[in-house]
Amino acid sequence: MTDAGSGIPDSTGIGPADRAGDSQRPNSGGDLAPLLGPGSQFDEFFNDPRWALAVVRATVLEAAHPQIGAALIDNSTFVAHPWRRLHNTFLSLRRMFGADDNVRHREAARLNRLHARLNGTDARDRPYDTMDPEARAWVVATLFESTVTMFRLSGQPLEQRAMERLYAEFQAFLAVLGDEAGQLPATLHEFWRYYDRVVEEELENTEAMRIILYKLFDHLPAPPLLNGLPTLWAVGRAVGGPVIGAITVASLPEPFRRRAGLPELPGVQTLMQSAYLAVGLARFMPDGWIQAENIADMLALSPDSDDPRARTVRALHQRMKRVGAFLRLVTPFAPEPEPGAHGGIQRGAEEFFREVLDQTGDGYLDWPDLAAMARELSTRLDLDEPEETRLYNAYADWWRELQSALDADGDGRVSAQEYATGAPSLAGPALIRVAEVLFDVTDKDGDQRIDADEYRSLFQTAFHRDTTATGGAYTRSAFVKDFLSFMSGRQRSTPYDPLLAQA
Amino acid sequence: MDGNGRWAAQRSLPRTSGHRAAETTAIDVIEAARAAGVEWLSMYAFSTENWGRPSAEVDYLMRLVRRVVRKHAPLLHARGIRCRFLGVTDPRIPPALARDFADLMTLTGDNRGLTLTVAFDHGGRRDIVEAARSLIRDGVPADGVTEQTFAAHLPFPDTPDVDLVIRTSGEQRISNFMLWQVAYAEWVFPPVLWPDFRAPHFLECLHAYRQRERRFGGVPPHPNGELRS
Numbered sequence: 258m259t260d261a262g263s264g265i266p267d268s269t270g271i272g273p274a275d276r277a278g279d280s281q282r283p284n285s286g287g288d289l290a291p292l293l294g295p296g297s298q299f300d301e302f303f304n305d306p307r308w309a310l311a312v313v314r315a316t317v318l319e320a321a322h323p324q325i326g327a328a329l330i331d332n333s334t335f336v337a338h339p340w341r342r343l344h345n346t347f348l349s350l351r352r353m354f355g356a357d358d359n360v361r362h363r364e365a366a367r368l369n370r371l372h373a374r375l376n377g378t379d380a381r382d383r384p385y386d387t388m389d390p391e392a393r394a395w396v397v398a399t400l401f402e403s404t405v406t407m408f409r410l411s412g413q414p415l416e417q418r419a420m421e422r423l424y425a426e427f428q429a430f431l432a433v434l435g436d437e438a439g440q441l442p443a444t445l446h447e448f449w450r451y452y453d454r455v456v457e458e459e460l461e462n463t464e465a466m467r468i469i470l471y472k473l474f475d476h477l478p479a480p481p482l483l484n485g486l487p488t489l490w491a492v493g494r495a496v497g498g499p500v501i502g503a504i505t506v507a508s509l510p511e512p513f514r515r516r517a518g519l520p521e522l523p524g525v526q527t528l529m530q531s532a533y534l535a536v537g538l539a540r541f542m543p544d545g546w547i548q549a550e551n552i553a554d555m556l557a558l559s560p561d562s563d564d565p566r567a568r569t570v571r572a573l574h575q576r577m578k579r580v581g582a583f584l585r586l587v588t589p590f591a592p593e594p595e596p597g598a599h600g601g602i603q604r605g606a607e608e609f610f611r612e613v614l615d616q617t618g619d620g621y622l623d624w625p626d627l628a629a630m631a632r633e634l635s636t637r638l639d640l641d642e643p644e645e646t647r648l649y650n651a652y653a654d655w656w657r658e659l660q661s662a663l664d665a666d667g668d669g670r671v672s673a674q675e676y677a678t679g680a681p682s683l684a685g686p687a688l689i690r691v692a693e694v695l696f697d698v699t700d701k702d703g704d705q706r707i708d709a710d711e712y713r714s715l716f717q718t719a720f721h722r723d724t725t726a727t728g729g730a731y732t733r734s735a736f737v738k739d740f741l742s743f744m745s746g747r748q749r750s751t752p753y754d755p756l757l758a759q760a
Numbered sequence: 761m762d763g764n765g766r767w768a769a770q771r772s773l774p775r776t777s778g779h780r781a782a783e784t785t786a787i788d789v790i791e792a793a794r795a796a797g798v799e800w801l802s803m804y805a806f807s808t809e810n811w812g813r814p815s816a817e818v819d820y821l822m823r824l825v826r827r828v829v830r831k832h833a834p835l836l837h838a839r840g841i842r843c844r845f846l847g848v849t850d851p852r853i854p855p856a857l858a859r860d861f862a863d864l865m866t867l868t869g870d871n872r873g874l875t876l877t878v879a880f881d882h883g884g885r886r887d888i889v890e891a892a893r894s895l896i897r898d899g900v901p902a903d904g905v906t907e908q909t910f911a912a913h914l915p916f917p918d919t920p921d922v923d924l925v926i927r928t929s930g931e932q933r934i935s936n937f938m939l940w941q942v943a944y945a946e947w948v949f950p951p952v953l954w955p956d957f958r959a960p961h962f963l964e965c966l967h968a969y970r971q972r973e974r975r976f977g978g979v980p981p982h983p984n985g986e987l988r989s
Contacts, residue, residue: 575870582863586833 292429294356298422306536307407313501314508315403317469318460321513324392326463327379332625334633336473337611337618340480345636353430363641365433370645371632380464394431394440395455401427402452410508411533421445456510462517470505470519474498489584504529606677613744613757614676622659622671627652630757634695637756638714644698651687651694658687684745692740696733706730716756761786761804763929763953770953776820781955783828792959794839794874796966800920801876802846804937808883811852818852825880826857833864840873846915846938847882877919884939887914891940914940921945924969926962928954946972 294300302308320326329335335342352364372387379385386392401424408415415423424445431441442448475498479490506519507529514521614622616629631652635645663671663679699715700707707715708730743753761782768778786803793801805825811818836843845861861880891913895905898913911917922938922945930951934942948965950957 579867579869582866583833583837586830586860586863586867 292426293354293361293433297354297426298419299354299426302404302423305407307411307533310501310504310508310533310536311403311407312400313469313505314406315399317466317505317509318399318403318456318513319396320465320469321460321463321517322392322395322455323379323383323459323461323463324385324389325387325396326461326465327377327383327385328375328387329465330379330463330468330619331377332375332617332629334616334618334629336468336476337478337616339473339477341633345633348636353433361433365435367636367639369435370642374628374632374649390436390440393434393436397427397431398441398448398452398455401448406508407533410530411537412530413537424448453510453512456513457516460513460517462519466517470502474501489581500528504532508533607673610673610676615673616757620673622663622676623669624653624656627656627659633757634715635698638698640698647694648698651691655685655687655691658685684741688741688744689737692737692744693733695740696736699736706732707736716753761954762927762931764955766929767953767955775817776824778955779821779824783824785954785957786828787832788959789957789962790836790841790874790876791839792962794841796963798966799874801874802879802919802922802938803876804879804882804935806847806880806882807936808847808850808881808886809936811850811881822854822857826854826860829857829860829864833860833867836864836876837868837871840871841868842871842873842875843868844875844877844916846877846879846887848880850881853881875919877916879937882937884934884936884942887938888940890915911940923974924948924965926950926965928952928957944974944976946974 320329333342349364349368352360355361369388372393375387376385404423405415405420428441442451475494477494477498503522503525506514507522507525509519513519610622614626616626616633617623628649631649634640635648638644640648659671660669662685663675665675665678666672696707697703699711701711701714702708712731740753764778764782765775766778767781768775771777789803790801806821810821843864845865848858848861891910894913895910900909919941921943922941925937925942925945925947927933927947927949930949932947932949946969948968950961950965952961
């Protein structure tokens with residue numbers, strides 16, 4: 258493998274001079290700007306609805322990599338909070354492939370810090386490290402390959418030039434992350450050999466892959482937008498879940514299907530190709546109907562937010578609620594509502610454990626759950642160092658406090674049962690410290706008050722009525738008190754619920 | 761909606777069949793009101809005092825109301841009627857019924873035709889007490905309490921004052937019905953029992969109302985409608 262220097266392999270023959278189509282774009286920034294800014298091949302594909310299928314496929318292939326699979330199982334919130342995760346992914350992609358070089362490098366640094374915190378050992382005691390260059394190259398490889406496959410499966414394969422250009426863009430993506438060129442083969446020709454080798458030799462039938470294929474879609478929680486329609490969601494999911502699983506399996510490389518022992522169902526190949534074809538047709542809808550990013554945002558946006566788009570979401574949410582009300586009224590045997598299912602201000606211990614504490618959805622409270630909270634908060638607040646580390650450290654201290662107070666059987670993690678028994682002792686000094694650090698990092702201008710803008714960046718909504726009484730700002734003591742009543746009193750809270758509890 | 765029990769007794773039927781017969785009247789009156797251009801119609805279905813009835817009858821009423829609500833929900837919505845339920849706070853109301861009420865309100869909330877307010881588990885005094893509590897909770901100073909601010913704290917504050925109250929079966933009492941809103945209402949007391957009450961009776965009542973001279977405590981010329989010259 259040759260060192261391609263700037264990350265653009267010479268042999269692809271695509272230098273700045275070749276890009277006639279977008280030459281009017283000012284060629285500012287470094288060498289990478291032309292590859293990753295607007296007008297890139299990726300940018301062109303970004304809103305293709307087939308991405309929904311391709312990304313699922315790419316994620317399965319990533320999860321089948323032992324290192325990545327182990328990292329996902331331990332740390333990812335995609336089981337319990339898939340919509341928030343999707344939203345964050347799109348935000349990150351937008352920054353990485355956006356026009357602004359500074360934003361891109363800042364996001365790359367953030368991703369690196371985020372991943373540097375994720376390492377450990379898998380179920381068979383093999384170490385994993387998300388900074389491992391080979392694993393990172395594989396993530397980019399699956400994204401590239403799934404994009405190519407997405408076009409192939411829907412009957413319009415990419416031309417060689419477009420494919421090469423796309424490959425160069427993904428190489429540049431990896432280069433922005435700071436990885437040395439050469440982790441991905443220099444030429445597209447070599448790439449396919451590399452890809453086949455990894456598929457044949459390295460991929461495994463990992464637990465993470467099985468969860469994505471067989472569990473995620475069967476248990477996918479409703480996005481906030483559809484919260485009012487649990488029955489409808491459950492019915493749609495019961496039909497859709499297995500279909501998505503089957504389609505994804507059918508689209509995986511044959512050698513891997515054989516080795517991982519994945520089932521071959523009659524007719525699924527046809528179903529899979531029809532699905533790609535049908536979803537592909539959606540791109541002929543009027544411009545702007547399908548904006549992948551808008552859809553991801555809308556699904557994740559809470560109707561309580563005061564984002565400008567929230568008005569649309571709210572209107573949609575109202576309509577959804579009306580549909581739900583109508584369906585319930587005309588269903589002959591509507592189920593009896595569960596008493597107090599959503600009404601109470603205070604959650605049950607088990608409910609709080611499931612909705613807020615167990616961020617990774619594995620049934621246990623462990624460091625990765627609290628790290629996921631710290632990660633979500635620092636993403637929201639767009640923290641730099643050293644604030645980010647301060648927040649993580651506060652959470653780490655809290656974890657030690659929780660562990661010593663709650664882990665009765667000494668297995669290093671806290672079960673729902675252990676939590677329910679020891680819940681009253683949750684508000685120790687370390688939790689108060691978390692609240693204070695969170696206040697400090699939210700209070701960007703350091704005036705000891707959280708003003709409307711700072712509040713909005715954390716909660717994505719404006720002040721609520723109860724805080725305006727205090728003169729339009731949020732004081733440290735009020736902030737700490739609210740945080741504690743959410744975390745330890747298990748109070749439902751308008752600002753914190755969308756932040757940490759929502760799917 | 762008085763006279764269901766007497767209607768049944770006259771026919772030697774159980775009281776429950778009187779309640780059942782009331783459903784037809786209710787739907788007939790809603791339709792007549794809509795057709796006559798009435799914009800706000802309120803019906804007193806169940807008072808806070810009605811909980812004192814025998815529990816078998818209360819249970820029957822709860823089931824009946826639930827059945828009626830579910831049966832007519834699509835029709836009410838299709839007719840552009842906005843439905844609301846005034847009261848509905850007592851924990852004895854079955855949760856399933858309360859949810860149907862909430863669902864019907866959600867479903868029809870954006871309709872702009874007739875607004876139908878069904879007073880269920882309603883008491884006029886309780887609403888006034890609730891408004892007073894709400895004022896105090898909001899810290900409104902004594903001088904800030906006017907008729908307008910007070911009315912704004914009543915449930916469904918957009919409901920205008922009641923113009924006409926029709927009380928069937930010849931009963932002539934207020935019975936704790938929307939006390940604040942009926943301050944200047946005209947009253948008519950048709951002798952007919954509620955299960956026998958039909959659209960023509962309703963139109964007669966509207967006609968009687970139009971003949972009245974409404975003074976709102978002042979001196980005459982404040983004609984109601986264009987019928988007077």
